Amino acid sequence: MTHTITLIPGDGIGPEITDATVAVLEATGLSFDWDRQLGGMAAVDATGDPMPEATLASIGRTNLALKGPLTTPVGGGFRSVNVALRKAFALYANVRPAKTIVPGGRFDGIDIVLVRENLEGLYIGQERYVEVNGDPRGQAESVAVTRANCERVIRYAFDYAVRHGRKKVSLVHKANILKYTSGLFLEIGQEIAKEYEGRVACNDLIVDNAAMQLVLKPEQFDVIVTTNLFGDILSDEISGLVGGLGLAPGGNIGETAAIFEAVHGSAPDIAGQGLANPSALILAAAMMLDHIGEDAAADRVRRGLVATIVADGVRTRDLGGHASTAEFGRAVAARVA
Ligand SMILES: NC(=O)c1ccc[n+]([C@@H]2O[C@H](COP(=O)([O-])OP(=O)(O)OC[C@H]3O[C@@H](n4cnc5c(N)ncnc54)[C@H](O)[C@@H]3O)[C@@H](O)[C@H]2O)c1
Numbered sequence: 001m002t003h004t005i006t007l008i009p010g011d012g013i014g015p016e017i018t019d020a021t022v023a024v025l026e027a028t029g030l031s032f033d034w035d036r037q038l039g040g041m042a043a044v045d046a047t048g049d050p051m052p053e054a055t056l057a058s059i060g061r062t063n064l065a066l067k068g069p070l071t072t073p074v075g076g077g078f079r080s081v082n083v084a085l086r087k088a089f090a091l092y093a094n095v096r097p098a099k100t101i102v103p104g105g106r107f108d109g110i111d112i113v114l115v116r117e118n119l120e121g122l123y124i125g126q127e128r129y130v131e132v133n134g135d136p137r138g139q140a141e142s143v144a145v146t147r148a149n150c151e152r153v154i155r156y157a158f159d160y161a162v163r164h165g166r167k168k169v170s171l172v173h174k175a176n177i178l179k180y181t182s183g184l185f186l187e188i189g190q191e192i193a194k195e196y197e198g199r200v201a202c203n204d205l206i207v208d209n210a211a212m213q214l215v216l217k218p219e220q221f222d223v224i225v226t227t228n229l230f231g232d233i234l235s236d237e238i239s240g241l242v243g244g245l246g247l248a249p250g251g252n253i254g255e256t257a258a259i260f261e262a263v264h265g266s267a268p269d270i271a272g273q274g275l276a277n278p279s280a281l282i283l284a285a286a287m288m289l290d291h292i293g294e295d296a297a298a299d300r301v302r303r304g305l306v307a308t309i310v311a312d313g314v315r316t317r318d319l320g321g322h323a324s325t326a327e328f329g330r331a332v333a334a335r336v337a
Contacts, residue, residue, distance in 0.1 A: 002031040003292060006058040006065040008039040012266025013276035013325075014068025020278035020329025021066070021285050024304070027333035028289075028297040035062060039081060040070030040266070051081045056088055063257040064292065066285055069266040085259060086118050091252035092149060093156045094118040094231065096263065097287070098238045098248060101279075101306055102319060107241045112214075112221045113166070114238055115157040116231025118252060120149050144181030145227060150188045156253065157225035158192060161200045164290075169193070171204040172226035172234065185227055211237060239263060246277045246318050249284035251291065260288040274324035277316040279305060282332060304335035 009018040025032060037055040044050050050073055059065050070081050085091065094116040100108055120126065122142050132138025157169050171189035174182040186204055193202035205213065207230045213220065214234070218241055226234065239248040248263040262280035270276055282305055289298035308314045314331040315321025323331065 002033050004033040004035060004062045006055070006062045007034040007036050008055065008065060008067040009036070010068030010266060011040040011042055011071040012069060012268045012271040014070070014266055016274065016325045017262065017276050017278035017281045018068045020325050021281045023329045023333045024282050024301060024336055025285055027336040028300060030294060030297055039067065041073060044073055051084050059089060059257055059259070064288065065259040066288055067259055067261040068281065069262060069264060071266045071268065086252060089254045089257040089259070090119065091254040091257065091259060092117065092119050093153050093253040095160070095251040095253060095287070096235045096238070096248065098242045100242050101247055101309055102243060103310070105243050107218055110218050110241045112218065112238050113160065113223045114231060114235045115153060115160060115223060115225040116235060117149055117153040117226070117228045120146060121228035145185050147184065147188060150185045151192065154189045154192050154225055157223055158196045158200055161223045162196070166200070166222050168201040168203065168222040170210070170221060170224045171202065172207050172210045172224055172230055173204060174207050176206055182227070189225070210234065214238060214241065245280065247279050247283065249280050249287055251284065251287045258291055260284040274326060275317050276325045277318050278325055278329055300336050304332050307335050308332045
């Protein structure tokens with residue numbers, strides 16, 4: 001069976017890390033049909049639009065994309081590409097696994113998956129001014145949560161836990177203060193948790209305590225599910241536990257489409273020099289393989305990457321090594337083949 005996938009190499013280091021990642025995926029022996037499309041500045045240069053219709057149409061056909069980082073054009077009235085993609089394909093869950101790969105860091109044995117609501121809350125800027133005492137901007141309001149989106153993302157987190165053999169889901173909220181806007185999320189989470197009793201344990205934490213517990217006792221966490229803005233902050237904190245963004249993959253999941261990417265940006269400071277670490281995009285590609293049911297190939301990619309870094313000591317400069325992006329990709333591909 002051939003998997004047809006939209007491939008957006010993106011900007012800056014994007015093309016380099018995409019080439020390395022494609023080499024690793026091809027080494028799995030699976031068959032891929034890559035539909036290469038433009039996004040970001042590369043697309044602005046070619047078409048004047050950072051997310052051209054042709055790219056959206058391709059994802060609409062394949063329902064699956066692997067995306068390099070996109071440089072966000074500053075000014076010029078360009079819409080945010082990532083927000084546009086989330087909206088266009090209703091990518092309601094942002095999934096960010098963080099696992100210790102390089103031992104000996106400040107934290108060891110981290111294995112946490114954060115599931116973040118991706119479509120609403122303070123984060124998306126669906127906001128308005130309300131007149132107060134004749135001042136047209138006397139108050140600013142934002143839509144916090146909806147029942148439908150809370151249910152969808154929380155259910156996704158529990159189903160993810162079941163599918164990946166995980167034991168616990170932690171609901172992270174601020175329901176002690178935000179009785180309605182965060183309270184609704186918690187209430188729905190506790191209802192859904194009952195359906196998974198005996199299969200997946202559930203607890204809840206207030207977000208400020210969760211932030212502290214993550215650095216005090218990270219081993220107590222397994223899967224975390226939370227609302228958009230809390231997830232935005234906690235997911236970077238969790239990436240920090242495993243040494244930063246260089247090894248952090250992410251998936252944006254919708255009912256039909258899904259887009260996988262590295263969490264880091266286009267790193268213009270090192271672009272075109274063969275210095276970039278492709279690991280985050282390779283790990284994102286492994287998440288994509290899981291998503292399409294190619295679990296065995298996904299495991300081989302992850303094990304190949306870890307063996308390359310830890311056992312073989314082949315590392316890019318950011319991890320203290322000398323391998324170029326392409327050399328590192330070839331080393332992982334050789335381990336996977
Ligand atoms: N998902 C995305 O498309 C996405 C995400 C974040 C930032 N961006 C965009 O990327 C551009 C640059 O953003 P930034 O500089 O704030 O963040 P960045 O993540 O691109 O870079 C931050 C630092 O990390 C280093 N770095 C990042 N990825 C690396 C890798 N794979 N290997 C080695 N070093 C790496 C960079 O060299 C830089 O020093 C901006 O236009 C921003 O909007 C895009």
